[in-house]
Amino acid sequence: MHFSDEQNENFMQMALDQAKIAQSYGEVPIGCTIIDNRTSEIISVGYNEREETQNAIKHAEIIAIENACAKIGSWRLEHMSLYVTLEPCPMCAGAIINSRVEEVIFGAYDPKAGSVGSINNLFEETKYNHQPDFVGGILADDSASLLQNFFREIRRKK
Amino acid sequence: MHFSDEQNENFMQMALDQAKIAQSYGEVPIGCTIIDNRTSEIISVGYNEREETQNAIKHAEIIAIENACAKIGSWRLEHMSLYVTLEPCPMCAGAIINSRVEEVIFGAYDPKAGSVGSINNLFEETKYNHQPDFVGGILADDSASLLQNFFREIRRKK
Numbered sequence: 001m002h003f004s005d006e007q008n009e010n011f012m013q014m015a016l017d018q019a020k021i022a023q024s025y026g027e028v029p030i031g032c033t034i035i036d037n038r039t040s041e042i043i044s045v046g047y048n049e050r051e052e053t054q055n056a057i058k059h060a061e062i063i064a065i066e067n068a069c070a071k072i073g074s075w076r077l078e079h080m081s082l083y084v085t086l087e088p089c090p091m092c093a094g095a096i097i098n099s100r101v102e103e104v105i106f107g108a109y110d111p112k113a114g115s116v117g118s119i120n121n122l123f124e125e126t127k128y129n130h131q132p133d134f135v136g137g138i139l140a141d142d143s144a145s146l147l148q149n150f151f152r153e154i155r156r157k158k
Numbered sequence: 159m160h161f162s163d164e165q166n167e168n169f170m171q172m173a174l175d176q177a178k179i180a181q182s183y184g185e186v187p188i189g190c191t192i193i194d195n196r197t198s199e200i201i202s203v204g205y206n207e208r209e210e211t212q213n214a215i216k217h218a219e220i221i222a223i224e225n226a227c228a229k230i231g232s233w234r235l236e237h238m239s240l241y242v243t244l245e246p247c248p249m250c251a252g253a254i255i256n257s258r259v260e261e262v263i264f265g266a267y268d269p270k271a272g273s274v275g276s277i278n279n280l281f282e283e284t285k286y287n288h289q290p291d292f293v294g295g296i297l298a299d300d301s302a303s304l305l306q307n308f309f310r311e312i313r314r315k316k
Contacts, residue, residue, distance in 0.1 A: 056233040056257030057215070057224055066215055075214040090280050091256050094249025094273070099214035112287065115252070119285045120278075122248050127277045129270065 001103060001135060002037035002081055008105050011035055012139045014045065015083040015107070018060065019146055022047035029146045032060035032084040034068045034077070037102065043080060044068040060084060061092035065099050077101045085143040087114030087136060093122040096132055103133040107143035159261060159293060160195035160239055166263050169193055170297045172203065173241040173265070176218065177304055180205035187304045190218035190242040192226045192235070195260065201238060202226040218242060219250035223257050235259045243301040245272030245294060251280040254290055261291040265301035 003011065011033055018031025030048040035041065046063030050056065061084050069075050077099040085107040088096060093115040096104055104123070106116065115122045116134055123132050161169065169191055176189025188206040193199065204221030208214065219242050227233050235257040243265040246254060251273040254262055262281070264274065273280045274292055281290050 050233055053227075054231055054233050055224055055227045056235070057220055057227075057253055059256075062215055066213055069211075069213045069215075073212055075208055075212050077214070089252055089256065090273075090286070091249055091252025094247055094252050095215055098217075098247065098249050112285075115248075119283060125277060127270075128248070 001105075001133065003035075003040075007040075008083075008135075008138050011081070011083045012085070012105060012107060014042070015060075015085050016139060016142055016146070018045050018047040019085045019143065022049070022060070023146065023150055025049075025052055027051050029150050030060045030084070030086045032064040032082065034064050034101075035081045035083070036079055037081045038079050043071055057091070059089065059092050061088055062095055065095055065101070069099065075099060081105065083138075085139075086110050086147070087116050087118055089113040090115040090122060097122065097128050097130050100130050101132050104135075105138050106134070106136045107138055108140045108147065109136055159263075159291065161193075161198075165198075166241075166293075166296050169239070169241045170243070170263060170265060172200070173218075173243050174297065174300055174304070176203050176205040177243045177301065180207070180218070181304065181308055183207075183210055185209050187308050188218045188242070188244045190222040190240065192222050192259075193239045193241070194237055195239045196237050201229055215249070217247065217250050219246055220253055223253055223259070227257065233257060239263065241296075243297075244268050244305070245274050245276055247271040248273040248280060255280065255286050255288050258288050259290050262293075263296050264292070264294045265296055266298045266305065267294055 019029040023029035044067035177187040181187035202225035
């Protein structure tokens with residue numbers, strides 16, 4: 001890991017702020033931030049836009065990865081640390097592998113789709129051509145609370 | 159499977175035609191077609207655009223899925239059959255799961271990243287909320303020849 005615990009929490013807080021933007025649009029609150037771990041520069045952010053766009057691909061990580069590729073002009077996100085409030089699903093874990101993101105810091109674990117420890121761990125599959133470093137559980141309670149409140153509110157409205 | 163062997167080969171030929179477009183732009187030749195299996199309508203196509211866009215997400219399947227979501231106005235691609243010339247990588251297998259594509263027909267197996275039988279099989283993971291039907295090896299020789307010629311040409315130029 002490139003950053004201290006305190007720095008990891010600061011960058012995760014930015015990802016949580018993105019999750020709150022998603023929530024304000026009625027989206028499942030998940031957010032992401034990508035940081036250049038050589039300079040600490042914020043390269044990109046993203047939040048879940050699946051419902052707004054009606055596009056199955058538009059998870060927070062995918063949007064942040066696409067924005068990062070656009071910003072640096074390359075599909076190779078080496079030297080990047082990706083912060084996301086929820087354990088990546090297989091699509092996002094695969095996108096992280098494909099884009100060569102160096103390390104992933106995630107918040108809450110996701111027993112329903114999490115593919116970095118919960119259901120399986122795609123980052124430990126040595127047959128893929130890249131294995132990102134990873135750590136989970138950073139500000140996990142804040143992320144889980146956001147999600148629980150969101151789904152509670154949806155059930156209440158129904 | 160919804161279609162006959164002959165229909166599967168016809169739709170795979172369309173995906174191969176997309177792969178050839180990719181090749182004409184200097185991209186690794188991989189193509190995809192999505193068909194509504196209730197009507198046989200061609201919903202969308204896509205080809206690998208990773209180098210042109212310098213965007214790690216822009217695999218053939220992702221582009222076809224995004225185009226299909228845009229066309230039908232929904233992130234749920236139920237009743238859709240996806241044809242792709244190469245076994246999906248984990249990102250694309252995950253995108254197919256997330257978008258609820260009903261069945262996947264692929265061409266050549268991919269020992270380096272294939273996640274529908276080669277390295278693992280994400281479509282058989284019952285903990286994910288959707289398990290697409292799948293079959294591999296359709297017009298596999300045509301797909302493999304395209305890829306082999308492409309990489310041979312790249313090595314020759316180097």
